[in-house]
Amino acid sequence: MIHVDAIDHINVTVADLEASIGFYNRVFGFRVAEDCRDDARPYVILGRAGTAWLALHQQTGEQLPGSGRINHWGFVVADFDTLHDQLQSMGIPVLYTERWRDGVVEYPHSRSVYVADPDGNEIELTSAFGGGLS
Secondary structure, X not given: OOOEEEEEEEEEEEOOHHHHHHHHHHHHOOEEEEEEOOOOOOEEEEEEOOOEEEEEEEOOHHHHHHOOEEXXXXXXXXXXXXXXXXXXXXXXXXXXXXXXHHHOEEOOOOEEEEEEOOOOOEXXXXXXXXXXXX
């Protein structure tokens, strides 16, 4: 069994990034911690360190029907270094192995692997809460 320390984040597609940032700031006091609005697929990570993080990705135009949905959620796991072996022993395939070696995504301050539950819901398993954002 993989030991989960915390729910890390929820990754959501939105239609209007600015409106969503304003909403989460005004209603919950969430602040932007990572800002990639100039990216080809604009996104921000906002929330409060040690409490909650949201990753908001904007889709527009022909992509719009996908907005307003949860793309994946993340769990912080206790022992990331043995995670790959644990998943393999349970017969749980790691996603994105064609893109990243062994499916391990190296972020600036954390590492993650992605798996899917029986219904295809994607789950990110990460080594550090909020990707190490403070």
